Every structure is written in structure tokens, then in C-alpha cells.
Amino acid sequence: MSSMNTPDKTTPPTVILSGPTRGLGRALLDRLVSQGFPTVGLGRDLGRIAAVARSAPAQVQLVEVDLGADSDALTDALAAVRRILSTNSSGPLAFISNASIIEPIGQATGLTCSGLERAMRINCLAPLLIANFLTKTAQAQGRPLLVLDVSSGAACRPIRGWQAYCTSKAAYKMGLDVLAAENSHIKVVHFDPGVMDTSMQDLIRAQHVEDMPEVEVFRSYREKGTLKAPFTVATELIELIERHLS
Template sequence: MKLFMITGVSSGLGEQIANKLIQRKEKIVAIGRKFTKSQLDVSQISPELIHLLNCDLANDNDLNSLLDKFTGDYFNDVNEIVFINNAGVIGPIKKVGQYDDADSIKNNINVNYFAPLILINQLVRIAPITKKIKIINISSGAATKAVEGWSLYCSSKAAIMMFLSVLEKERDNIEILNIDPGVMDTKMQQSIRNSNFNEFPLIDQFQKYKDDDQLKDAVTVADEIVKRIIK
């Protein structure tokens, strides 16, 4: 039996991946700041299938509290643990030198890099060495390509990718899979379109993706990802 742990399940790709796993009756631990009504309902009806851990990954106190609940009990009766690092934020979208709020910078780094680093470290620390661990990192082309206005997003996505590359070298029982889902029709895309040219010179290109119906559907992308990681 596999245990799926996933962050950021209240909307977008994370919600759809969680929905697909629920439909398959997989065992899930969902970590997030909030949850959908259907997720809350299933957790009440079938607590043996889905367990919800409330945590704002940008908040240090929340993260520390989560670690206290993150115990080896979740790994009983499973032979493989699949951790899906899905939660992510793109903002603030600004050029270097335009940032004027340290908290917003910290929020980006916490969600995209620090929180998954802490959670994955905890997972590796407490999971028995006999368990196979697969880490699915929902990445982005921005992890390997510099984009004006996205210095925080690019650097934090690159940082977690490198952290995972080192981890894979250190442990034989761990497999890392970085997945770039492409440009999807999600709240993140909406926030990109809500920026301005001075902060993000490529805004017209991303508006065109929406106008020309070039954005991928999160449901379709989630289906492809689940099929890929289930086998």
C-alpha cells in the first residue's frame, strides 16, 4: 500500500490531484492552510483514507506545530510513501530593488523552499529506512530559466530542486521526480495577469495565453500526473 502526502490541496492542481487520489481510494495525508468542502466531508466519512493537517506553510509557528503531528504512525501498513510538493506562490512579482516588504519576501521563500525542505527532512528522518520514498516536486520552467519580475519564484524553485537532487544522491531508497505541469488555468495565472508591465515585462504574453485559450486545464494535468506516479 502507498501513502500519498500532498501540500496545497484547496485549489488548482493540488485540489485536482487530491480529488483523483480520493476517487482511487488511496491513503492520503493532505497538508494545507484550508480544505475544500468535499475534502472535509471525505475526511469525516472515511478517516482511514484521508487525514487533513491544517498548516499555513508561510507561518513558522504553524510549521513547528505541524512537525509535532508529523509522526511515524502515518507510515504503518504502507510500503511506499509518495510526497507531492505542490504548494507554491509566485508573488510578490517585482524586479529586484522594488521589494519593499520583508514579510512578503519571507512568505515566498517559506512556501516554495523552507517549508518543503523542513517537511521532507522530517519525512526522511522518521520514515523507516526500509520504506521506499518517492518525492514528486511540482516544479516550473522558472526553476531553470531567469524571468524578469520572478526573482523570488525562480530562485526558490531552483533551490528546492537542488535540495532534492542532493537528497537523491544521499539515499538509495529515495526517488525524486520533478514535474513541470506547464502553463495552467489557475489562481497563480490570474495573479500573473494582475501584475503590471513595470514589474513583469512579459505580462502581455501571459494575457495572450488566456485570450487564445492556451492554458492547460488543471483536471487534465492532474490526471496525467496521477497516472504517472501511480504506476
């Protein structure tokens, strides 16, 4: 974690949230809206959350982007974010980097180039480019920026069958640490949410043991009822924002 300028305590942070459509991201969107944070949601197929944006039109703005698409799509999305932030140019910024994919799952020797590329793009390259862009924007506007990386234990330890996920999450973590080392106006926090009851875990539990030898461990979390509710984790993340920026 690096240091940053003293936050403006009078204006609530503007939160840029990736992956607001499902799981933890959806729970975060609801919490941010109910607590009055100006929010920019970045994700795909945003018709699914249009009602949330309609319920708080002055507070929520949505920017449609597939993080797995080519760089032109991301450039267009960042131009839209720039326009939004130019009309809302005071107070701190927070980027909750939440969108991720767990696939492809399988023995490393069987992974394809396109599968690995897609995981690297969605879990590492696209969010790194967003964080780089927000760092520049925050500097130009003289505002502090908190980058909250929704990370995973898999960024720090190898899990068999998860080469794409472990590698992309670890590379992203390091990319953000370099960014923080270069920029004193930003702070990076890596946050491991624990094992949550979302569709990512549904997908993990459905794997074959040949592809993912530890699958039974993940099935046991469900059986023992130890999965965390996304809403509980969203509350923890909002508290982190408040602790660092309020």
C-alpha cells in the same frame, strides 16, 4: 533523479499532498480519493475541503499548517504527520510537493526582505523540511519514498519580475537533489506542469507590465485557450506515482 528500494507492489502508496485546497492541489485531492490512495493533505484553512475528508474518512486525513508560519507551526504539523504514518506504516510513501506562491511579483530592486522571505519559506524552506522529515520517516519504517516536486520552467530560467518565485523554486530543486544524492531509499522527480488554468494564472495576468514585462505572453495563453486543466495535470501526476511506485 536517484534510485530507491524496490517498492512493495501490494500496498498502495500513501500520498502526502501539500496545498490541497485550490488549483492543481484540489484536482489532485479529488483524483487521489477517487483512485483509493490513502492521502494526508497539508494546508491552510482546511474547512474548505472538510467535505472531501468526510466522504472518505478511512482514506483522507488533513493536517492544518500555514507553510509561511514560523518553524514551531511546521514542527507541530510534522508531529501530526508522524502520528498518522505510525498507524499506517506499510507500503511506499509519495510526497506531492504542490503548495506554492508566485508573489511578490515586481522588479527585483523593489522587493522587500519580508516578501522574499515569505516566498523562500513557502516555496523552499518549509517543503524542504517536510521532504527531509519524510526521508527520515521512510528510512525508519523501511519504506521507499517518491518526492514529486511540482516545479516550473521558472526554476530553470529567469523571468523578469519573478525573482522571488524563480529563486525559491530553483533553490528547492537543488535542495531536493542533495537529499536524493544522500539517500538511496528516495527518488526525486521534478515535474513542470505547464501553464494551468488556476488562480495563480489569474494573479499573473492581473500584473502591471512595469512589474512583469512578459505579462502579455501570459494573457495570450488565456486568449488562445492553451491553459491546461488542473484535472488533466493531476492525472499525469498520478500516472507518475503509479509508474515509479506500483
